[in-house]
Amino acid sequence: MIALKLERMGSDVVLVFDAATRKALNLEVGDTVHVQRTADGVIAIGEHDTDHEARVARGKAFLKRYRRSFENLAGS
Template identity: 45%
Template sequence: MIVLKVEKQGDDVVLVPNDEALALLAAEPGDIFVVSETEGDRLVISKQRSLEERFERGRAFLGRYRKTFEDLAK
């Protein structure tokens, strides 16, 4: 079972996940997660990628489809 405990640390309120939640989310210190609410009172949690990770994925995409983009540019 996934458990998130709410604690007060100084002036901050923090969510402390159990080990199962950390493993499921592949969470590491410093990671940022975005929580969105959907219809039906469901929450969607997504991990925000670092800027470098996003650039790396973009470069890989452009490398993979470079010839296609060159052909389309003609």
């Protein structure tokens, strides 16, 4: 298990990953990680927010399907 510490940096609160943790998790400065609380209360940290990616894909499919309808509405 890896324990991380929340620290205050100015007006922000940051999660500090030491060098060994970054190496173990293959993370670099500037990487985006997604934090989510699961149904059973566990906090999960991952590189990809699969829920977000799925929502974006559904949104794009919706817009593609109804593109002409939206164009017609915009032209009204």
